[in-house]
Amino acid sequence: MNEPGKRTMTASAQKRRKIRDTISGAAIREFARNGLSGTSTQAIAQSAGITKAQLHYYISSKEELYRQVLGDIVKEWREIFFIAPFQHDPALAISTYIDRKIRHALKYPDISRLFANEIGRGAPEMREHWGVLKNSTEMANGVIRDWIAKGMIQPVDPLLFQMNMWAVTQSYAEYEAQARVLMDLDDDTPMNADRIIAEATQLFLLRCGLSGERVFR
Amino acid sequence: MNEPGKRTMTASAQKRRKIRDTISGAAIREFARNGLSGTSTQAIAQSAGITKAQLHYYISSKEELYRQVLGDIVKEWREIFFIAPFQHDPALAISTYIDRKIRHALKYPDISRLFANEIGRGAPEMREHWGVLKNSTEMANGVIRDWIAKGMIQPVDPLLFQMNMWAVTQSYAEYEAQARVLMDLDDDTPMNADRIIAEATQLFLLRCGLSGERVFR
DNA sequence: AAATAGTTTGACCAATTGCTATGATTTTGG
DNA sequence: CCAAAATCATAGCAATTGGTCAAACTATTT
Numbered sequence: 128m129n130e131p132g133k134r135t136m137t138a139s140a141q142k143r144r145k146i147r148d149t150i151s152g153a154a155i156r157e158f159a160r161n162g163l164s165g166t167s168t169q170a171i172a173q174s175a176g177i178t179k180a181q182l183h184y185y186i187s188s189k190e191e192l193y194r195q196v197l198g199d200i201v202k203e204w205r206e207i208f209f210i211a212p213f214q215h216d217p218a219l220a221i222s223t224y225i226d227r228k229i230r231h232a233l234k235y236p237d238i239s240r241l242f243a244n245e246i247g248r249g250a251p252e253m254r255e256h257w258g259v260l261k262n263s264t265e266m267a268n269g270v271i272r273d274w275i276a277k278g279m280i281q282p283v284d285p286l287l288f289q290m291n292m293w294a295v296t297q298s299y300a301e302y303e304a305q306a307r308v309l310m311d312l313d314d315d316t317p318m319n320a321d322r323i324i325a326e327a328t329q330l331f332l333l334r335c336g337l338s339g340e341r342v343f344r
Numbered sequence: 345m346n347e348p349g350k351r352t353m354t355a356s357a358q359k360r361r362k363i364r365d366t367i368s369g370a371a372i373r374e375f376a377r378n379g380l381s382g383t384s385t386q387a388i389a390q391s392a393g394i395t396k397a398q399l400h401y402y403i404s405s406k407e408e409l410y411r412q413v414l415g416d417i418v419k420e421w422r423e424i425f426f427i428a429p430f431q432h433d434p435a436l437a438i439s440t441y442i443d444r445k446i447r448h449a450l451k452y453p454d455i456s457r458l459f460a461n462e463i464g465r466g467a468p469e470m471r472e473h474w475g476v477l478k479n480s481t482e483m484a485n486g487v488i489r490d491w492i493a494k495g496m497i498q499p500v501d502p503l504l505f506q507m508n509m510w511a512v513t514q515s516y517a518e519y520e521a522q523a524r525v526l527m528d529l530d531d532d533t534p535m536n537a538d539r540i541i542a543e544a545t546q547l548f549l550l551r552c553g554l555s556g557e558r559v560f561r
Numbered sequence: 562a563a564a565t566a567g568t569t570t571g572a573c574c575a576a577t578t579g580c581t582a583t584g585a586t587t588t589t590g591g
Numbered sequence: 592c593c594a595a596a597a598t599c600a601t602a603g604c605a606a607t608t609g610g611t612c613a614a615a616c617t618a619t620t621t
Contacts, residue, residue, distance in 0.1 A: 139588065139597080160465050165382030168579060181599060183580060240464045243518060247457045248377050250521040257525050264526055286526060287543040291512050294519070298511030301460060301518075304467040308474050309481055309503060326504040334547045356567080356618070385609060398569060400610060 149175045150185055154196050159240035162248065163193050194252055197245060200238055201256045207231065210267045217274045218337045221292075222328045228296035229324050233317070239300030264289060274335075281336030288334070295327050366392045367402055371413050376454035379461050380410050411469055414462060417455055418473045424448065427484045434491045435554045438509075439545045445513035446541050450534070456517030481506060491552075498553035505551070512544050 153175035157166040168189050172182040186192045208228055213220035232239050245252060264286070271285040299306060299318065312318060332338065370392035374383040385406050389399040403409045425445055430437035449456050462469060481503070488502040516523060516535065529535060549555065 143598095162379045162382045162461075165379045167577080169577080178600060179579090180581085180601080184598070189579065243460065243464060244379075246522050247460060247518050250525075253521070261526060283546075284539065284543040287540060290515065290519070290523065290526070291544065291547060294511045294515030295508050298507065298515070302463050302507070302511070304470070305463050306507065308467075309478060309507070322501065323504060326501040327508065329500075330508060330547065330551045333550045333553075336550075354619095360567095384607080386607080395570070396609090397571075397611085401568070406609065 146177070147185060150177075150182065150192070151196055151199070154192050155200075155237050155241055158193060158196065159237035159244065162244050163190070196241070197252055198256070200242055201253075201260070203238075205259060205263065209263065210270060214270050214273075217280050217335060218332055220270075221331050221335070221337075225292065225296060225327050225331065226324055228292075229299060229327060230320055232296055232300035233320050233323075236300035236303050239297055243297065243301050281334070283334060288331070292331055295330065299323055363394070364402060367394075367399065367409070368413055368416070371409050372417075372454050372458055375410060375413065376457035376461065379465065380407070413458070414469055415473070417459055418470075418477070420455075422476065422480065426480070427487060431487050431490075434497050434552060435549055437487075438548050438552070438554075442509065442513060442544050442548065443541055445509075446516060446544060447537055449513055449517035450537050450540075453517035453520050456514055460514065460518050498551070500551060505548070509548055512547065516540055 150171070153171050154166075157171050157174055160166075161170075166189075168182055169179050171189075171192075172179045175182065208224060208231075210220050210224055213223055267289055268285040271280075271283065271288065274280045275282050275285075303318070306312075306318060307314065310318065367388070370388050371383075374388050374391055377383075378387075383406075385399055386396050388406075388409075389396040392399065425441060425448075427437050427441055430440055484506055485502040488497075488500065488505065491497045492499050492502075520535070523529075523535060524531065527535065
């Protein structure tokens with residue numbers, strides 16, 4: 128038997144991992160569409176291409192599976208969307224964040240939707256994650272306040288500025304269906320990421336009194 | 345028997361209307377939290393303070409009730425959030441829109457959440473509403489383009505500018521739970537509407553190159 | 562007051578829910 | 592190659608699902 132995390136992996140362990148990933152993917156898809164209570168284990172199993180009983184062999188319960196994928200999302204986001212590395216350059220920090228966040232939203236909209244769903248429900252499963260999330264937000268708060276103090280950007284409400292960036296970037300995943308209608312795009316045509324990024328970047332750079340020139344990529 | 349819509353209303357008709365409103369309110373609450381498939385008629389009935397059988401006496405089906413409240417929301421929004429009346433003054437038009445929209449989001453967050461949920465699911469019940477919604481969006485598009493042509497505002501992507509306003513204003517309903525955590529607010533304390541409106545207004549006025557002064561109210 | 566119409570109720574329906582028990586099958590280590 | 596362990600599928604569990612029904616109850620009309 129092989130411990131997960133070991134460098135070598137037997138064929139069976141690989142297969143097991145693959146199945147688990149398939150399940151996670153299917154769960155994200157289904158939970159994003161219909162929420163926790165609106166998703167049946169049957170639907171998840173079907174979406175994963177396995178039987179319901181087989182699914183229940185791999186998971187302990189629907190709620191637990193939900194908690195697991197939610198935790199994975201929070202963890203992944205914490206690593207990807209981190210404003211601190213570019214503290215020295217506000218324009219770079221902001222445009223980098225927006226670029227990453229929007230590309231992620233367009234590429235993995237279900238992840239964003241699942242998260243939005245959880246928050247919309249009152250975030251009952253987020254209790255254990257608030258601490259770390261609040262922490263990074265307050266770190267970013269400090270960075271922004273520092274920018275203001277040093278006269279690098281115009282004064283903004285640090286928290287609301289962050290929340291508004293989140294809202295705009297996130298919305299292109301959540302409101303994809305609406306965006307497609309308004310843009311006359313069918314479901315197969317990808318949305319124009321560059322166009323969206325350009326407008327969003329302008330929006331937040333100008334709020335800070337920074338040049339509207341495209342700064343990043 | 346009394347037709348609905350007549351000026352006079354018998355006591356029984358009034359009672360019937362009151363029950364229907366109670367049901368709509370309960371439905372919005374429950375659908376907002378758990379979506380269409382995640383909400384049971386039992387839960388709606390309980391939230392409305394009636395029995396399940398009684399609920400089914402007033403509605404034809406869960407889906408139909410969902411369609412009804414969704415239709416009501418779309419209709420109400422079309423009346424409330426209309427940018428055209430202030431065409432002559434971009435700053436006034438924008439700040440009025442943001443003010444109204446955010447106050448509505450903070451006052452009736454469930455309505456915003458129900459709508460967000462529907463769009464997140466792929467908006468399967470929005471087919472009949474897209475036409476009129478697209479229309480008003482394109483009217484506003486024209487207004488904004490006109491502003492740009494006349495040099496009243498800096499160039500913006502008209503559609504994305506609207507979508508971003510929508511995203512920011514909407515988010516304070518959808519992400520209320522998160523906002524409360526980040527702001528250290530308990531569930532009873534109302535959020536500071538003026539603060540939110542001020543930052544959002546600045547954001548979008550500055551994008552247009554308009555003075556950051558508070559223009560409205 | 563009787564007849565009629567509108568409303569409420571509890572019992573009930575088949576279908577689906579999350580999940581399990583059990584035996585069959587496959588995979589694996591010795 | 593064989594026994595043990597892991598995986599899988601069928602059938603089934605009690606509980607809940609959306610919705611119905613007829614009987615009881617309450618209002619309204621004549």
